[in-house]
Amino acid sequence: MADKREITVTINGQAQTAEVETRTNLADFLRHELELTGTHVGCEHGVCGACTVLVDGAAVRSCLMLAVQADGHEVTSVEGLAAADGTLHPVQEAFWKNHGLQCGFCTPGMVISVAAFLKDNPNPTEADVRSAISGNICRCTGYQGIVAAALEAAETMRQEG
Amino acid sequence: MVRYTGAEVQRMEDPRLLTGHGRYVDDIHLPGMLHGAFLRSSHAHARIRSIDTSAALALPGVHAVFTQADLAVPDVAQSMNQLYPAPVIHQDITQHPMATDEVCYVGQTVALVAADSRAIAEDALVLIDVDYEPLPAVVDCRTALADDAPMAHIGSENNMAGQLKSAFGDIDGAFAKADHVFTGSFMQHRGGCHSMETRGVLARDEPYGEGLTIWSSTQCPYLVRRALATHLGEPEDRVRIIAPDVGGGFGPKAGFYPEEIVIPVAARQLGRPLKWIEDRREHFTATTGQRDQQWDLEVACDKDGKMLGLRGVVIHENGAYMPYGALLPFTSVTPLPGSYAIPALDVRLDIAFTNTTPTTPVRGAGRPYGIYAVERMVETIARELQIDPAEVRRRNFVRADQMPYETGAKLRDGMPVRYDSGDYHACQEKALELADYAGFKARQDAARTQGRYLGIGVSACIEDTGVGPYEGTTVKIEPSGKIMVRTGAASQGQGHHTMIAQIVSDQLGVQPEDIMFEAADTGKFPQGVGTIGSRVTANVGPSSFDAAGQVRETVLKLAAETLEAAEQDLELEDGEVRVAGAPDLKVTLGELALKLAPMSGGKIPAGFSPSLEATSYLGSSGSPVASGSNVAEVEVDIGTGEVRVLRYSVAHDCGNMINPMMVDGQIIGGVVHGIGNALFERMIYDEQGQPLTTNYGEYLLPLASEMPHIDIVHQETPSPLNPLGVKGAGEGGTIPAAPAIVAAIENALADFGVVIDYYPVDPQYLTELIDAAGAQAAE
Numbered sequence: 032m033a034d035k036r037e038i039t040v041t042i043n044g045q046a047q048t049a050e051v052e053t054r055t056n057l058a059d060f061l062r063h064e065l066e067l068t069g070t071h072v073g074c075e076h077g078v079c080g081a082c083t084v085l086v087d088g089a090a091v092r093s094c095l096m097l098a099v100q101a102d103g104h105e106v107t108s109v110e111g112l113a114a115a116d117g118t119l120h121p122v123q124e125a126f127w128k129n130h131g132l133q134c135g136f137c138t139p140g141m142v143i144s145v146a147a148f149l150k151d152n153p154n155p156t157e158a159d160v161r162s163a164i165s166g167n168i169c170r171c172t173g174y175q176g177i178v179a180a181a182l183e184a185a186e187t188m189r190q191e192g
Numbered sequence: 193m194v195r196y197t198g199a200e201v202q203r204m205e206d207p208r209l210l211t212g213h214g215r216y217v218d219d220i221h222l223p224g225m226l227h228g229a230f231l232r233s234s235h236a237h238a239r240i241r242s243i244d245t246s247a248a249l250a251l252p253g254v255h256a257v258f259t260q261a262d263l264a265v266p267d268v269a270q271s272m273n274q275l276y277p278a279p280v281i282h283q284d285i286t287q288h289p290m291a292t293d294e295v296c297y298v299g300q301t302v303a304l305v306a307a308d309s310r311a312i313a314e315d316a317l318v319l320i321d322v323d324y325e326p327l328p329a330v331v332d333c334r335t336a337l338a339d340d341a342p343m344a345h346i347g348s349e350n351n352m353a354g355q356l357k358s359a360f361g362d363i364d365g366a367f368a369k370a371d372h373v374f375t376g377s378f379m380q381h382r383g384g385c386h387s388m389e390t391r392g393v394l395a396r397d398e399p400y401g402e403g404l405t406i407w408s409s410t411q412c413p414y415l416v417r418r419a420l421a422t423h424l425g426e427p428e429d430r431v432r433i434i435a436p437d438v439g440g441g442f443g444p445k446a447g448f449y450p451e452e453i454v455i456p457v458a459a460r461q462l463g464r465p466l467k468w469i470e471d472r473r474e475h476f477t478a479t480t481g482q483r484d485q486q487w488d489l490e491v492a493c494d495k496d497g498k499m500l501g502l503r504g505v506v507i508h509e510n511g512a513y514m515p516y517g518a519l520l521p522f523t524s525v526t527p528l529p530g531s532y533a534i535p536a537l538d539v540r541l542d543i544a545f546t547n548t549t550p551t552t553p554v555r556g557a558g559r560p561y562g563i564y565a566v567e568r569m570v571e572t573i574a575r576e577l578q579i580d581p582a583e584v585r586r587r588n589f590v591r592a593d594q595m596p597y598e599t600g601a602k603l604r605d606g607m608p609v610r611y612d613s614g615d616y617h618a619c620q621e622k623a624l625e626l627a628d629y630a631g632f633k634a635r636q637d638a639a640r641t642q643g644r645y646l647g648i649g650v651s652a653c654i655e656d657t658g659v660g661p662y663e664g665t666t667v668k669i670e671p672s673g674k675i676m677v678r679t680g681a682a683s684q685g686q687g688h689h690t691m692i693a694q695i696v697s698d699q700l701g702v703q704p705e706d707i708m709f710e711a712a713d714t715g716k717f718p719q720g721v722g723t724i725g726s727r728v729t730a731n732v733g734p735s736s737f738d739a740a741g742q743v744r745e746t747v748l749k750l751a752a753e754t755l756e757a758a759e760q761d762l763e764l765e766d767g768e769v770r771v772a773g774a775p776d777l778k779v780t781l782g783e784l785a786l787k788l789a790p791m792s793g794g795k796i797p798a799g800f801s802p803s804l805e806a807t808s809y810l811g812s813s814g815s816p817v818a819s820g821s822n823v824a825e826v827e828v829d830i831g832t833g834e835v836r837v838l839r840y841s842v843a844h845d846c847g848n849m850i851n852p853m854m855v856d857g858q859i860i861g862g863v864v865h866g867i868g869n870a871l872f873e874r875m876i877y878d879e880q881g882q883p884l885t886t887n888y889g890e891y892l893l894p895l896a897s898e899m900p901h902i903d904i905v906h907q908e909t910p911s912p913l914n915p916l917g918v919k920g921a922g923e924g925g926t927i928p929a930a931p932a933i934v935a936a937i938e939n940a941l942a943d944f945g946v947v948i949d950y951y952p953v954d955p956q957y958l959t960e961l962i963d964a965a966g967a968q969a970a971e
Binding site: 052066067068072074076079107110123130132133134164173176178 | 205
C-alpha cells in the first residue's frame with residue numbers, strides 16, 4: 032500500500048541509491064535503511080535537534096524532512112564530520128576536551144549544529160553560541176561544556192583558517 | 193604512585209560517541225527483527241468492555257496483535273511484582289503487563305502490534321477497537337484523599353496508597369517553648385525524566401534454548417533480570433539483560449516496566465526478535481516521573497531564629513500504580529531536616545493514588561522536595577525575623593565538630609540517618625564568596641535605579657549518596673598485558689569507564705588506555721544492583737580500587753618470585769614490574785598473567801590460583817553524605833513575570849574527587865535540571881486526567897539560551913566510609929537549585945511582599961502574584 036520512489040542522495044561524499052517509502056523521513060532513512068545510526072531521533076517533532084544533519088551544508092532536522100526530499104542533494108551526518116584518516120573535526124575535538132557530552136545522545140545533532148554555525152559565524156560571543164544551540168536540547172550537561180567547546184573550536188578554526 | 197585519580201582525565205567514552213559510533217538500543221538491528229508499537233489507554237480511568245484486534249491483524253505486514261490474554265506468561269491474572277515492598281504501603285496495586293478489564297491512566301499499555309516495520313505497526317494501532325466505559329478520574333492529590341473523591345481504582349475504598357512518618361525528639365515540648373511558630377503551605381511540582389533517548393526494549397529468544405537476551409535502555413539490568421525471571425518462573429541465568437549505551441537515565445529508567453515483560457514474551461511467542469522504541473509522546477505518558485507534593489509545615493524557633501522543631505503533613509501524588517514501592521515518598525521525608533541540627537521533627541506523608549502516570553524518582557528522588565521544604569521554612573524565619581537568610585543558616589547548621597552527626601531520623605531499613613563528614617558552615621562561606629554576596633546590595637540598588645529588579649537567594653542541602661549493599665568489579669590482567677575490567681553498573685553517560693580506569697590505572701601502573709571495560713551485561717558479570725541515588729562512585733569506586741589492589745598484591749608476589757627479589761624492592765610502572773636500581777630485572781604484566789594461565793601440561797606456581805584476576809564487592813560502610821550551598825542571582829521583569837538567572841554559584845562537597853571535570857559536569861547538569869524544575873517544567877493534566885503537555889512545545893525544558901554560566905568551588909571533606917574518601921555527586925546539583933531560585937525571586941520582589949507557594953514559577957503565575965501584591969498595597 033505504501034508508495035515508493037527511488038532516490039539518489041550523496042551521503043558523506045558517497046552517492047547512494049535506494050528505494051524508499053514516500054512517508055519515510057530522512058532520519059529513519061539514514062538510520063534504518065543505510066544503518067548510519069549516529070543520527071539520533073529524540074522527539075520526532077523538530078524541537079530537540081538530536082537528528083540535525085547538514086543538507087547541502089545547512090543544518091536541517093532530519094525528522095522533519097522526508098527522505099524523498101533529499102533526492103539529488105548532499106547530506107552530511109555525524110559519521111562524515113571527521114577527516115578520512117580519522118582526525119576529529121575541531122568541533123568534535125573541542126567537545127572531547129571541554130566535557131561537552133555525557134550520554135552522547137544529543138551529541139551528534141549538537142556537533143553538527145555547532146559546526147554549521149561556526150562556518151557562518153567564525154567569531155561568536157558566548158551569547159551567540161547559546162542562542163545558536165538553543166534549538167538543541169541536552170539533558171545531561173547543562174550546556175556549559177558545550178558552550179566552552181564551541182568557543183574553543185571557533186578559536187581553533189580561526190587559527191587554522 | 194597516584195597519577196590519574198583526582199586528575200581531569202579526558203573521557204574514554206567520548207571519541208566513539210562524538211563520531212556517531214555509539215550503540216543505543218535502537219541502533220541494534222538483528223536479522224529477522226520485527227517492530228512493536230503499543231496501543232495505550234486514551235482514558236484516565238475506564239472499564240474495558242472488549243477489545244477487537246481482528247482488523248489490525250488483517251493488515252498486511254502485521255504478524256501478531258497481543259492483548260494481556262494473548263501473552264503466554266505462567267499466570268496472566270497476576271499483576272506485576274512490587275519491586276520494593278514496604279509495610280507502609282496500604283494498597284499495593286501494580287499494573288498488569290497489559291490492561292485486563294480496567295485502565296487507570298492515559299498511556300497505560302492495552303495492546304501490542306508486531307509488524308514488519310514500526311510504521312505498519314502504528315498503522316495497525318488505529319484499527320484496534322477498544323470499547324471503553326469511562327469512569328470518574330481523580331487527578332489532584334490535594335483532594336484525592338477526601339471522602340467524596342472518585343476512586344482511582346475500581347473496588348478501592350479510598351485512595352490512600354500508604355502512609356509514612358519521620359519523627360524524633362520532643363516535638364510538643366519544642367513548640368511549647370518556642371518564641372515563634374511560623375507556618376508554610378506550598379505545592380511542589382517536579383517534572384519528568386526527559387532523557388534525550390527515550391526508553392527501548394529489544395528481545396531475542398535464543399534459538400538453541402539458551403534463554404532470552406534483552407537489550408533495554410535501563411539503569412538497572414539486574415533488577416530487570418530479577419523481575420522478568422520471576423514473572424517467567426525461570427532461572428535468572430536464562431535471562432540475559434544488556435544495557436548498551438543509554439542516552440540519559442535520571443531515575444525513571446531504573447524501574448521495571450510493562451514493556452520489559454511484554455516485548456520478551458511476545459518475541460518468544462513469535463520466534464523472531466522484536467524491538468520497541470518509545471516515541472516522545474509515549475515518554476510523556478508511559479514513562480514514570482515526579483509531579484505534585486503538597487506541604488503544610490510549622491516550624492518552631494527561638495527569638496534568634498534557631499530552629500527547635502519542625503512538624504507537618506505532606507500529600508504525595510503517587511499516580512495510578514505503585515511499581516517502585518514507597519522510595520519516592522521515603523526519600524522525601526528522610527532527608528529532613530537537611531543541613532540543620534533541629535532537635536525535634538514530626539512529619540507525616542500520605543501517599544495518594546491518582547489517575548495519572550505512576551511516579552518514581554527523578555534526579556534526586558524525593559530529596560529535592562524535602563530539602564526545598566526545609567529551606568522554605570528557613571526563608572520564612574529570615575523574612576519574619578528580618579535576619580539575613582545566610583545568617584539564619586549559620587545559626588542552624590550542623591557543625592563540623594558534631595560529625596558524624598545523627599539527625600534522629602531513620603532510613604528505610606531502620607538504620608539511623610547519619611552524616612559522616614562535612615563542614616556546612618565553611619561550604620556556605622565559599623558559596624557566598626564566589627557569588628560576591630557581600631556586594632549584592634550595591635548591585636541590587638544600582639539596578640533598581642534603572643527600574644530593574646534583582647534578587648539573591650541562598651540554599652543549602654545534604655544528599656545521602658552511595659546506597660548499598662554492593663556493586664562489584666572484576667579486574668583481570670590478560671596475557672596481552674591489557675586489563676579487562678567488568679562491573680554490573682550501567683552508565684547513562686556519567687563516565688564510569690573513565691572513572692574506573694583512573695582508579696585501576698593507578699593501582700596497576702598502567703595507562704587508562706590500557707583498560708578495557710565492559711559493564712551492564714548480566715551475561716558478563718554475575719550480580720549487580722543498579723545506577724541510582726548517586727551510588728556508583730561510592731560503590732564501584734571502592735570495589736574497583738580493592739579488586740585492582742588485590743591483583744596488584746598478586747602481581748608483586750609473583751614478580752618477586754620470578755625476579756628473585758624482595759617485594760619491597762619492586763616498582764610497578766608502565767605495565768611492568770622492575771627491581772629498583774636494576775632496570776634490566778623486569779617482567780611485564782602480560783608475562784605474569786601468562787604464568788597463571790598455562791595450557792595443558794603447564795603448572796600454576798605454588799600458592800597462586802589460575803587467572804591473574806580478582807573480584808571485589810567492597811562498597812561504603814554506610815551512606816556517604818554530600819553537601820552543598822548554592823547562591824542564585826536573578827532578575828525579574830515585573831511587567832512580564834520573566835525570570836532571568838544572571839549568576840549561579842555552587843559550593844559543593846562530595847569528598848575526594850576522582851575526576852573533577854566529570855564532577856563539575858554532574859553538578860552543572862544537575863543545577864540546570866533543578867532550574868528547569870524551578871522555572872519551566874510542568875506536566876499538566878486536565879480535570880479528566882488528560883495530559884495537556886506531551887511535546888516540547890508544551891512542556892519546556894531548559895535551553896542553553898536561558899541558562900546562566902555556573903561557577904563552582906569544591907570543598908573536599910573525605911568520607912570515612914570508604915578507602916577512597918569519595919561521596920556521590922550525581923544529584924547534589926539538582927537538590928538545592930529550586931529553593932535558591934525561588935528565594936532569589938522573592939528577594940527581588942521583597943518590596944511587593946510576594947511569597948511564592950508553588951513551583952515551577954512561570955511568568956503567568958508570577959505576574960498574578962505581583963498583581964495581587966500590588967492590589968493589596970493599593971488598598
